[in-house]
Amino acid sequence: MxxxxxxxxxxxxxxxxxxxxxxxxxxxxxxxxxxxxxxxxxxxxxxxxxxxxxxxxxxxxxxxxxxxxxxxxxxxxxxxxxxxxxxxxxxxxxxxxxxxxxxxxxDIEEESxxxxxxxxxxxxxxxxxxxxxxxxxxxxxxxxxxxxxxxxxxxxxxxxxxxxxxxxxxxxxxxxxxxxxxxxxxxxxxxxxxxxxxxxxxxxxxxxxxxxxxxxxxxxxxxxxxxxxxxxxRMLEDWNQARRANAARYSELFAGSGVEEVKTPQDSPEHIYHQYTICVPKRDELRTHLKEQGIATEIYYPQPLHLQECFSDLGYKAGSLPNTEKAAEQALSLPVHQHLDADDQEYVTKQVAAFYGK
Ligand SMILES: Cc1ncc(COP(=O)(O)O)c(C=O)c1O
The missing domain is CATH 3.40.640.10 (Type I PLP-dependent aspartate aminotransferase-like (Major domain))
Known part of the structure; x- marks a missing residue:
């Protein structure tokens, strides 16, 4: 439990x-x-x-x-x-x-x-x-x-x-x-x-x-x-600010966690963190571990569009867009919504760290 x-x-x-x-x-x-x-x-x-x-x-x-x-x-x-x-x-x-x-x-930029x-x-x-x-x-x-x-x-x-x-x-x-x-x-x-x-x-x-x-x-x-x-x-500005604050807290917690496997998202002044998305090895196993610990996550997006069946006639194949394909393998979005509290975030980062043996 x-x-x-x-x-x-x-x-x-x-x-x-x-x-x-x-x-x-x-x-x-x-x-x-x-x-x-x-x-x-x-x-x-x-x-x-x-x-x-x-x-x-x-x-x-x-x-x-x-x-x-x-x-x-x-x-x-x-x-x-x-x-x-x-x-x-x-x-x-x-x-x-x-x-x-x-x-x-x-292709996409790897960092953004x-x-x-x-x-x-x-x-x-x-x-x-x-x-x-x-x-x-x-x-x-x-x-x-x-x-x-x-x-x-x-x-x-x-x-x-x-x-x-x-x-x-x-x-x-x-x-x-x-x-x-x-x-x-x-x-x-x-x-x-x-x-x-x-x-x-x-x-x-x-x-x-x-x-x-x-x-x-x-x-x-x-x-x-x-x-x-x-x-x-009327709440948009406040909610977006709360998401930014949550993202900053995650990045600080991950930086202090000693976990080298987690790549945190690159910040920018206008980023409103609809998602806080990390890149990690063994992403699917981490996701299963977090689910067992009561933490919901999502993969946006597991199958890039150039490899979707309905677009097969466009002629792309695995390897056509390397950064895109790498992101699809490694990206994992963590809860970052405006109602998250500091204890939730400490719990999430601790559970991620535990998965990587820290
Ligand atoms: C990047 C992106 N484009 C388009 C859409 C489509 O928006 P909707 O679901 O409101 O039709 C969404 C939302 O799901 C989205 O995330």
């Missing part, structure tokens, strides 16, 4: 503190009868734009749809290539393929886990219509200097600052740093024309209603989710 339980996220604690406000917000939407777009969504978009230092944001149905919509607004389609990372959640490349375009995978800007440029060619770097684990990817439009997969980096390319796609999946009570997402941009295109395509390209100048889809965020997210957004 483990002496302690440390969950990967603690939505129970998060919601308990905000429950009266959340209940009131939900009741407010029900009473208003405005479930689709309307004032709740408009206000959410303004508040999100402020929180993300963006000129415009467009609320959508998920992080996946945020990326899909951004690529649609850019006009990505058959014959186009989009250069991205293979060390990411499937959605990043899935949306490229769904539009009939070709995902082109470039993010797309290597020079590898991304080297993989770009005359067919490249966009670059899609991923701000993995809440750490901003370095961007190459290029005229190719950049769509950031910022699903894990809400609150890291302004979109640095043409647009950034956010996810509000429940376990993200700011999570909805279901699926939700948003696209942020500083380009007024692009924001207008996003809004048009979000509702089937119809303007006015029933007159369609383009083929879009139904990518709308629910007003109920927008209302709940408005409450949680």
């Amino acid at each position: 483990a002496s302690r339980t440390v969950p990967l996220v603690d939505l129970g604690k998060q919601h308990a503190a905000l429950r009266p406000e959340i209940d009131a917000a939900i009741a407010g939407v029900i009473d208003s009868g405005r479930f689709i777009l309307g004032p709740e969504v408009a206000t959410f978009e303004e508040e999100l734009a402020q929180a993300c230092d963006a000129k415009f944001t467009v609320g959508v149905s998920s992080g996946t749809d945020a990326l899909l919509l951004a690529l649609m607004a850019l006009g990505v389609g058959p014959g186009d290539e989009v250069v991205t990372s293979a060390f990411t959640f499937f959605a990043t490349a899935g949306v490229i393929a769904r539009l009939g375009a070709k995902p082109v995978f470039a 886990f993010n797309l290597d800007p020079s590898a991304a440029l080297a993989a770009s060619g005359s067919q490249t219509t966009a670059l899609m770097p991923v701000n993995l684990y809440g750490r901003l990817a370095s961007l190459p200097k290029t005229d190719i439009p950049i769509i950031e997969d910022a699903a894990q980096s809400v609150g890291c600052g302004t979109p640095r390319g043409l647009a950034a796609g956010y996810s509000f999946f429940p376990t993200k740093n700011v999570g909805a009570l279901g699926d939700a997402g948003a696209v942020a941009t500083n380009d007024a024309d692009f924001a207008d295109k996003l809004k048009l395509l979000r509702t089937h390209g119809g303007r006015p209603k029933y007159f369609h100048e383009a083929v879009g889809g139904n990518f709308r965020i629910d007003a109920l989710q927008a209302a709940v997210l408005r409450i949680k957004l």
Whole structure:
């Protein structure tokens, strides 16, 4: 029997503190009868734009749809290539393929886990219509200097600052740093024309209603989710700071533990630690040991996208992207959520150290 339980996220604690406000917000939407777009969504978009230092944001149905919509607004389609990372959640490349375009995978930097800007440029060619770097684990990817439009997969980096390319796609999946009570997402941009295109395509390209100048889809965020997210957004800065403090404490504890096997993540000033991810040998055995000690961990991501069965026709093989493949073998994410306390973290580091015989 483990002496302690440390969950990967603690939505129970998060919601308990905000429950009266959340209940009131939900009741407010029900009473208003405005479930689709309307004032709740408009206000959410303004508040999100402020929180993300963006000129415009467009609320959508998920992080996946945020990326899909951004690529649609850019006009990505058959014959186009989009250069991205293979060390990411499937959605990043899935949306490229769904539009009939070709995902082109470039390797990541070993230290940051993010797309290597020079590898991304080297993989770009005359067919490249966009670059899609991923701000993995809440750490901003370095961007190459290029005229190719950049769509950031910022699903894990809400609150890291302004979109640095043409647009950034956010996810509000429940376990993200700011999570909805279901699926939700948003696209942020500083380009007024692009924001207008996003809004048009979000509702089937119809303007006015029933007159369609383009083929879009139904990518709308629910007003109920927008209302709940408005409450949680007020906590974003504090929650991200708490995650940063937890990450700093882990790195200090590991540095003092005498365990040489653990490679702690490289910090950066805007890192918001959606995940605190270490690289270790015997990763899967360590994970089993931690599970037995009551500690939840996760592997983001065990199979890189260039080696997924559905992309086998793209011609990549084991060895194509060495840093990506090494990360997939060694990365392990530890609990770093804002409700973790110092005792939890000491327990986690002690258990990791014990596994390596310290
Ligand atoms: C890197 C990355 N991209 C895209 C997504 C897709 O977001 P969602 O699950 O909200 O569709 C996620 C979240 O799961 C993600 O982590």
